[in-house]
Amino acid sequence: MQPLLELRGLTKDFATHRAIDTIALAIARGEFFSLLGPSGCGKTTTLRCIAGFETPNAGDILLDGRSLVPLPPYRRNVNTVFQNYAVFPHLTVQQNVAFGLERRGVNNGAITRKVRDALALVELTGKETRYPNQISGGEKQRVALARALVLEPELLLLDEPLSALDPKLRKQMRIELKTLQARVGITFLFVTHDQEEALSLSDSLAVMNSGRIEQVGTPRELYRQPASRFVAEFLGEINWIDQVALRPESLNISKNHPGGGIKALPATVQTTTFLGNRTQLRTTLANGRECVIEVQDAAQNIGPGEQVHVWWRTSDEIHIPNP
Amino acid sequence: MRRLRAWFLLPGATIMAVLFFAPLLIVVLYSFLSRGAYGGVELPWTASSYTRVFDSLYLAILWRSIWVSALSTAICALLGFPLALYIARAGSNRTLLLNLVMLPFWTSFLIRIYAWMFLLRDTGLINSFLLAVHVIRQPLPLLFNTGAVILGLVYGYLPFMVLPLYATVEKLDPSLLDAAADLGASPAITVWKVIVPLSKPGILAGSLLVFIPCLGAYLTADLMGGGKSVMIGNVVQNQFTTSRDWPFGAAISLLLMAVALLVTRVIGRKGEQLL
Numbered sequence: 364m365q366p367l368l369e370l371r372g373l374t375k376d377f378a379t380h381r382a383i384d385t386i387a388l389a390i391a392r393g394e395f396f397s398l399l400g401p402s403g404c405g406k407t408t409t410l411r412c413i414a415g416f417e418t419p420n421a422g423d424i425l426l427d428g429r430s431l432v433p434l435p436p437y438r439r440n441v442n443t444v445f446q447n448y449a450v451f452p453h454l455t456v457q458q459n460v461a462f463g464l465e466r467r468g469v470n471n472g473a474i475t476r477k478v479r480d481a482l483a484l485v486e487l488t489g490k491e492t493r494y495p496n497q498i499s500g501g502e503k504q505r506v507a508l509a510r511a512l513v514l515e516p517e518l519l520l521l522d523e524p525l526s527a528l529d530p531k532l533r534k535q536m537r538i539e540l541k542t543l544q545a546r547v548g549i550t551f552l553f554v555t556h557d558q559e560e561a562l563s564l565s566d567s568l569a570v571m572n573s574g575r576i577e578q579v580g581t582p583r584e585l586y587r588q589p590a591s592r593f594v595a596e597f598l599g600e601i602n603w604i605d606q607v608a609l610r611p612e613s614l615n616i617s618k619n620h621p622g623g624g625i626k627a628l629p630a631t632v633q634t635t636t637f638l639g640n641r642t643q644l645r646t647t648l649a650n651g652r653e654c655v656i657e658v659q660d661a662a663q664n665i666g667p668g669e670q671v672h673v674w675w676r677t678s679d680e681i682h683i684p685n686p
Numbered sequence: 687m688r689r690l691r692a693w694f695l696l697p698g699a700t701i702m703a704v705l706f707f708a709p710l711l712i713v714v715l716y717s718f719l720s721r722g723a724y725g726g727v728e729l730p731w732t733a734s735s736y737t738r739v740f741d742s743l744y745l746a747i748l749w750r751s752i753w754v755s756a757l758s759t760a761i762c763a764l765l766g767f768p769l770a771l772y773i774a775r776a777g778s779n780r781t782l783l784l785n786l787v788m789l790p791f792w793t794s795f796l797i798r799i800y801a802w803m804f805l806l807r808d809t810g811l812i813n814s815f816l817l818a819v820h821v822i823r824q825p826l827p828l829l830f831n832t833g834a835v836i837l838g839l840v841y842g843y844l845p846f847m848v849l850p851l852y853a854t855v856e857k858l859d860p861s862l863l864d865a866a867a868d869l870g871a872s873p874a875i876t877v878w879k880v881i882v883p884l885s886k887p888g889i890l891a892g893s894l895l896v897f898i899p900c901l902g903a904y905l906t907a908d909l910m911g912g913g914k915s916v917m918i919g920n921v922v923q924n925q926f927t928t929s930r931d932w933p934f935g936a937a938i939s940l941l942l943m944a945v946a947l948l949v950t951r952v953i954g955r956k957g958e959q960l961l
Binding site: 414 | 859861862864865866867868869870871872875879880883884
């Protein structure tokens with residue numbers, strides 16, 4: 364099946380550096396796809412190339428098999444939700460959402476109906492006549508979403524849309540975003556530096572690092588079988604033990620050696636941190652390396668300074684080619 | 687700290703009191719005195735200057751000054767807006783371009799007006815050239831008319847429009863322009879639907895800075911209008927010089943000030959609503 368969006372050898376140079384370097388990517392229709400990476404990795408530049416705000420130096424961007432590159436942003440059937448919302452301060456909520464429809468010359472009756480539906484979708488009914496300075500950050504975020512979704516784009520680009528919200532609201536919006544995407548069926552391309560966000564929201568994701576894509580796959584694949592040390596370390600904490608990598612939750616701890624046939628190493632507990640649903644223990648192995656362990660049960664009276672054994676199942680080991 | 691702050695106010699407050707409020711008080715007093723035979727003022731107190739101010743002749747000149755100033759302001763806004771927008775987007779050339787906008791201030795305004803007169807007069811550069819290439823047979827009447835006055839005013843006050851406009855446009859969040867394009871607005875529509883509405887505070891500030899001095903301008907009107915295009919500033923000037931009617935000159939200048947204050951108030955209110 365033809366992908367909805369395809370990037371072929373996409374490259375973008377700025378005056379002093381190469382922001383993205385021959386990227387190839389395919390996103391299926393209806394997918395929630397995330398571009399995950401640290402700041403400066405080129406994920407936002409990639410998004411801006413797709414939206415049309417940047418012109419790539421090489422490569423092609425295909426939407427439904429047709430190149431977007433020659434089209435200006437206002438002719439692309441792609442819409443963006445900006446990091447700082449970019450809601451027009453001189454227009455009311457309603458006028459903001461109607462902006463794109465007016466540009467398309469949609470008749471007034473249809474505009475009124477579509478704006479009403481879009482505002483209902485993001486639960487902003489009743490705020491139509493408010494100006495952006497009269498609503499909260501979360502509400503502005505919804506206006507930005509409604510404003511883009513009302514145009515029924517083939518692809519919605521979201522540039523770190525949750526990063527400006529406070530943590531509690533961020534988690535709530537995360538769930539809403541996922542529900543919303545499933546309901547409208549529009550393909551989402553979501554850019555974030557937050558691995559928890561990317562893992563929890565995406566059908567598939569790509570991890571980017573200094574202008575290149577490190578790995579593409581489902582959240583589970585990337586977390587369980589990272590293809591590089593960078594991916595392994597970016598997607599959460601990881602311990603390096605004898606050429607293999609282990610996630611903190613794959614490690615167990617006991618005062619005595621767990622018995623024959625099980626891989627185990629002696630360690631000294633440094634700190635224990637109660638995290639509610641789990642307990643995190645920072646330990647030091649015999650070779651001096653730090654090892655982080657997370658266990659479900661509240662670490663049966665094991666305290667700092669105690670000598671313990673760290674053990675794991677061979678099936679939980681992560682083998683990374685050329686780490 | 688609070689006492690120190692009061693001291694900071696002192697130099698400015700002194701200058702305003704001695705050089706602005708005191709002369710203003712003198713003007714108010716003069717306007718209620720009688721005309722002296724050889725200029726100056728005499729007793730008794732009278733309000734007769736004010737009754738003359740509302741003579742239809744002077745009201746007509748005042749009205750004319752208002753529309754000439756308004757038209758000059760509008761032209762400044764139309765010329766200044768694209769210029770401000772261009773400079774704001776000029777990247778590293780910004781400082782250079784801003785300095786060029788302010789460059790005319792390096793020479794006296796009088797000299798610059800004379801330069802315009804040399805360009806525009808019947809034997810000036812423009813007419814000589816057009817005659818020489820046989821585009822025209824008679825020199826074009828470029829100088830000593832209302833058009834020339836408006837040209838002079840626009841030329842003189844354009845920087846006062848460009849600078850506040852630039853300050854506003856430069857602060858516009860670039861992602862708003864991206865958002866407009868993203869939602870299907872062409873660059874021209876983006877200017878009209880997003881940049882212009884968001885620049886209103888700058889347009890209002892610039893309009894005040896151009897309109898008020900235009901209203902009182904007399905040098906440009908005198909030199910480039912050639913006496914034919916009389917503005918209210920010239921009437922005031924005449925009362926203190928050739929006509930030697932100081933009370934009347936004082937009364938007209940106070941009327942002019944009232945108009946300027948009224949305009950400031952109206953535009954200021956509008957600005958408050960926007961912010």
